[in-house]
Amino acid sequence: xxxxxxxxxxxxxxxxxxxxxxxxxxxxxxxxxxxxxxxxxxxxxxxxxxxxxxxxxxxxxxxxxxxxxxxxxxxxxxxxxxxxxxxxxxxxxxxxxxxxxxxxxxxxxxxxxxxxxxxxxxxxxxxxxxxxxxxxxxxxxxxxxxxxxxxxxxxxxxxxxxxxxxxxxxxxxxxxxxxxxxxxxxxxxxxxxxxxxxxxxxxxxxxxxxxxxxxxxxxxxxxxxxxxxxxxxxxxxxxxxxxxxxxxxxxxxxxxxxxxxxxxxxxxxxxxxxxxxxxxxxxxxxxxxxxxxxxxxxxxxxxxxxxxxxxxxxxxxxxxxxxxxxxxxxxxxxxxxxxxx
Amino acid sequence: xxxxxxxxxxxxxxxxxxxxxxxxxxxxxxxxxxxxxxxxxxxxxxxxxxxxxxxxxxxxxxxxxxxxxxxxxxxxxxxxxxxxxxxxxxxxxxxxxxxxxxxxxxxxxxxxxxxxxxxxxxxxxxxxxxxxxxxxxxxxxxxxxxxxxxxxxxxxxxxxxxxxxxxxxxxxxxxxxxxxxxxxxxxxxxxxxxxxxxxxxxxxxxxxxxxxxxxxxxxxxxxxxxxxxxxxxxxxxxxxxxxxxxxxxxxxxxxxxxxxxxxxxxxxxxxxxxxxxxxxxxxxxxxxxxxxxxxxxxxxxxxxxxxxxxxxxxxxxxxxxxxxxxxxxxxxxxxxxxxxxxxxxxxxxxxxxxxxxxxxxxxxxxxxxxxxxxxxxxxxxxxxxxxxxxxxxxxxxxxxxxxxxxxxxxxxxxxxxxxxxxxxxxxxxxxxxxxx
Numbered sequence: 212x213x214x215x216x217x218x219x220x221x222x223x224x225x226x227x228x229x230x231x232x233x234x235x236x237x238x239x240x241x242x243x244x245x246x247x248x249x250x251x252x253x254x255x256x257x258x259x260x261x262x263x264x265x266x267x268x269x270x271x272x273x274x275x276x277x278x279x280x281x282x283x284x285x286x287x288x289x290x291x292x293x294x295x296x297x298x299x300x301x302x303x304x305x306x307x308x309x310x311x312x313x314x315x316x317x318x319x320x321x322x323x324x325x326x327x328x329x330x331x332x333x334x335x336x337x338x339x340x341x342x343x344x345x346x347x348x349x350x351x352x353x354x355x356x357x358x359x360x361x362x363x364x365x366x367x368x369x370x371x372x373x374x375x376x377x378x379x380x381x382x383x384x385x386x387x388x389x390x391x392x393x394x395x396x397x398x399x400x401x402x403x404x405x406x407x408x409x410x411x412x413x414x415x416x417x418x419x420x421x422x423x424x425x426x427x428x429x430x431x432x433x434x435x436x437x438x439x440x441x442x443x444x445x446x447x448x449x450x451x452x453x454x455x456x457x458x459x460x461x462x463x464x465x466x467x468x469x470x471x472x473x474x475x476x477x478x479x480x481x482x483x484x485x486x487x488x489x490x491x492x493x494x495x496x497x498x499x500x501x502x503x504x505x506x507x508x509x510x511x512x513x514x515x516x517x518x519x520x521x522x523x524x525x526x527x528x529x530x531x532x533x534x535x536x537x538x539x540x541x542x543x544x545x546x547x548x549x550x551x552x
Numbered sequence: 553x554x555x556x557x558x559x560x561x562x563x564x565x566x567x568x569x570x571x572x573x574x575x576x577x578x579x580x581x582x583x584x585x586x587x588x589x590x591x592x593x594x595x596x597x598x599x600x601x602x603x604x605x606x607x608x609x610x611x612x613x614x615x616x617x618x619x620x621x622x623x624x625x626x627x628x629x630x631x632x633x634x635x636x637x638x639x640x641x642x643x644x645x646x647x648x649x650x651x652x653x654x655x656x657x658x659x660x661x662x663x664x665x666x667x668x669x670x671x672x673x674x675x676x677x678x679x680x681x682x683x684x685x686x687x688x689x690x691x692x693x694x695x696x697x698x699x700x701x702x703x704x705x706x707x708x709x710x711x712x713x714x715x716x717x718x719x720x721x722x723x724x725x726x727x728x729x730x731x732x733x734x735x736x737x738x739x740x741x742x743x744x745x746x747x748x749x750x751x752x753x754x755x756x757x758x759x760x761x762x763x764x765x766x767x768x769x770x771x772x773x774x775x776x777x778x779x780x781x782x783x784x785x786x787x788x789x790x791x792x793x794x795x796x797x798x799x800x801x802x803x804x805x806x807x808x809x810x811x812x813x814x815x816x817x818x819x820x821x822x823x824x825x826x827x828x829x830x831x832x833x834x835x836x837x838x839x840x841x842x843x844x845x846x847x848x849x850x851x852x853x854x855x856x857x858x859x860x861x862x863x864x865x866x867x868x869x870x871x872x873x874x875x876x877x878x879x880x881x882x883x884x885x886x887x888x889x890x891x892x893x894x895x896x897x898x899x900x901x902x903x904x905x906x907x908x909x910x911x912x913x914x915x916x917x918x919x920x921x922x923x924x925x926x927x928x929x930x931x932x933x934x935x936x937x938x939x940x941x942x943x944x945x946x947x948x949x950x951x952x953x954x955x956x957x958x959x960x961x962x963x964x965x966x967x968x969x970x971x972x973x974x975x976x977x978x979x980x981x982x983x984x985x986x987x988x
Contacts, residue, residue, distance in 0.1 A: 248681045301870045304622055309866040315859035460692045463685040532693035539674050
């Protein structure tokens with residue numbers, strides 16, 4: 212494994228991890244405040260991408276980035292106000308079920324409005340090129356801003372790996388969002404009310420704060436964060452109706468691995484899953500190769516050769532769930548979780 | 553003397569619950585008579601599938617209704633059961649193992665239970681919301697693995713088999729669909745009876761207790777995790793049987809039987825039928841097949857309708873259809889149903905109006921989206937509509953809005969009357985208690 216590949220894989224992994232965390236943070240906030248697992252969270256992520264696409268077509272990407280989160284946030288708040296709050300008295304299972312029903316509806320409506328094909332949602336012109344290029348010469352490692360330098364074409368042994376600007380931009384947005392949410396939660400009055408309502412909703416209500424409205428705000432805010440992730444994720448990857456399901460299950464795995472209701476756990480778990488995924492996708496080896504390296508012979512006649520010979524890149528898609536199972540066996544609380552059960 | 557004898561007789565038969573015998577007898581009778589009433593091959597196919605999904609939905613409800621566990625990946629157990637069933641069938645037809653076709657579902661059930669033992673150990677570590685998330689993850693895991701090992705799961709094309717094999721037993725070859733129907737009917741009846749019996753076992757009762765108050769169960773000295781685990785295994789066994797029957801029925805098993813869509817369908821329809829009562833999932837299973845076979849033929853927007861119905865059901869009647877039935881039976885048993893009939897008719901009429909307006913608009917949108925090549929004119933319930941015409945949109949909108957206003961009026965009237973009826977019933981119950 213060469214250094215440039217390692218660097219780029221790490222950066223790619225971190226960017227995917229940050230994207231996951233944008234989703235996981237909203238989901239965790241909603242879960243720890245309301246005890247509701249928002250099954251449709253990834254659907255709001257998808258709606259964010261689609262709304263941003265439409266706005267981009269009309270008035271440009273930046274407006275899409277700016278307007279899509281509040282629009283989707285309003286949708287989320289409206290859903291909380293008119294549907295979720297109504298079933299709150301029935302208990303947790305109906306709450307989970309109504310968000311499950313919503314995910315069905317959103318999927319169907321998105322297919323209806325925007326069609327079932329993947330959309331051509333691209334980052335803006337100014338962010339389409341590479342941000343920098345890692346040049347690995349036989350004797351040295353160099354960085355160059357912008358597009359690949361001349362060395363790549365002239366020197367024979369040079370390996371040039373580019374890092375797209377939009378990926379970096381996405382990471383920047385994620386970090387910015389993280390910091391502002393953290394400041395909002397810890398430094399502002401409303402943030403303090405939210406934090407208090409997390410643990411002592413009755414006391415907060417007794418002090419004269421409107422806790423249901425705070426819940427609505429948190430739900431709307433969480434969906435807005437999901438939509439922001441959707442704008443970045445949609446432009447970075449593909450904007451298609453299956454994007455919600457693809458990312459939704461992984462985000463759930465992130466939350467369980469990190470520990471239910473723990474923001475720090477969700478952060479570590481998302482970054483870890485992102486990096487693991489990025490390295491696994493690029494890896495060509497299998498378990499059989501690893502066994503060979505430590506001296507255990509694995510041949511096509513060995514029992515379960517099919518399992519041993521599967522390449523890491525093929526397994527990448529299921530690694531989050533394998534990790535989930537392992538965590539549950541060895542540390543049921545999750546990485547940073549405080550409560551069992 | 554004779555009087556004494558008579559009471560003696562009555563005592564001897566008191567433990568036989570006539571009502572229960574009638575219900576179960578009627579259930580068996582319906583299953584025996586159904587293919588004689590609906591003879592077309594489409595209805596026979598649907599009846600067969602209904603039997604399978606009844607087992608699956610009831611098994612699903614062992615967790616959802618009786619244990620309060622919401623599984624998002626329960627198709628894993630029926631799906632893996634299907635795969636092992638089709639492999640067992642193929643091995644039997646090659647002569648590698650001796651296995652009568654009628655017993656293949658039992659093999660599938662065994663494997664369903666085995667995987668429930670393995671995977672359930674992980675999933676049942678948690679209850680409530682985390683349980684739901686973990687089942688989803690495990691479901692994704694198995695679904696992804698199914699595509700990873702084409703040797704066993706058959707890749708995109710799936711695995712095919714042939715249920716007509718071996719020596720005919722009493723002339724039964726399972727060649728004609730009707731023979732398979734009766735096999736499935738027998739399995740369905742026995743499984744329903746077993747699952748009902750399960751609710752009466754100490755384990756079944758503890759499962760209810762774990763659902764309602766896990767903390768207290770722990771204090772009594774039970775391990776809630778193991779109660780959930782055992783129930784999960786039992787549920788996995790019946791899911792496996794349903795999967796095995798499905799493998800026999802379709803004679804092909806593809807990777808989508810373990811997928812999230814299938815799990816979602818079980819969840820959705822079990823809930824629609826009603827998780828609160830034991831018989832609810834049976835209604836749900838019948839609806840599942842009707843929706844999947846008939847509704848999907850009738851309209852392209854069926855998933856949207858399904859989602860809407862489901863969402864409204866969660867919001868307004870979280871007990872599902874069976875709870876609606878039981879609520880009205882309660883009213884009827886006090887003889888108060890007749891005054892409500894007028895309101896019901898008003899509700900149904902106005903709701904149909906809303907539905908008509910909304911359906912016209914939904915169908916027009918779908919038509920524009922999916923069949924644009926066919927031009928803007930489409931057929932809806934025998935009438936041809938111009939999906940791009942202002943008048944059709946205006947008309948549909950008008951019908952829906954008028955329907956909405958009238959529905960709201962009818963609903964308010966109904967809520968008043970319903971409340972009054974309930975109060976009267978409460979009063980009657982109190983009077984009876986006072987009288988005794």
